[in-house]
Amino acid sequence: MIKIYILILVTAFVFTACDNKKEKKKMEKSSLKEVFGKDSEHPAPIKVISGAETDLLTSLPIRHFPIVDSTDFENFEKSGIRDSGFLKKINFDPGRKDATNFRLNYKIPFSEKFASIVVTYQGGEYELFTTLITIDKDSKIIDKLEIAYDEVAESAFAKTSRIEKNKIVVINSNWMSEDPIFETETFILENDGKFKKVQAGTAQELN
Secondary structure, three states, X not given: OHHHHHHHHXXXXXXXXXXXXXHHHHHHHHHHHXXXXXXXXXOEOOOOOOOOOOOOHHXXXXXXXXXXXXXXXXXXXXXXXXXXXXXXXXXXXXOOOOEXXXXXXXXXXXXXXXXXXXEEEEEOOOEEEEEEEEEOOOOOXXXXXXXXXXXXXXXXXXXXXXXXXXXXXXXXXXXXXXXXXXXXXXXXXXXXXXXXEXXXXXXXXXX
């Protein structure tokens, strides 16, 4: 009887700890949005921006700068469209055997020389990855960059980004300790469609 009681207490403690992490994560994500500033308005009218796009991609909305991407399990199925073969055509390899539920979210008008699309997919049941991909006019991937991440196993890690014409700032968040840790990485998108890391630091250095 005592063992059962102890087991119940331990289980309750674990779930309480997880719930607290989730709440802290939500609060801090709201704070990050304040740091990043105002997001872009609703997607602009649909139009083709590159020869790399198929009929499927023409239905994707275009988002204009600045863009704040904080895609997570709560919102990732509310935008974009489910992939029906485009990612296979361009040989997109997530590098995970458990990758499922691929979605094409939106396009970004970085350049007329190549297409820039944002893709989200699940890694197993507990992880969600969002990647920015650049594609040339022959439907070949030039480069890719992870711009958002969410996990619900521990609700302790996340990634959010602010995308501008001249830079992409990515914040990596860690809520494992009592005081969350935020680390930033800054990238530029070069004229050939490749991403280049130019800076790393802390969230306080954003301003």
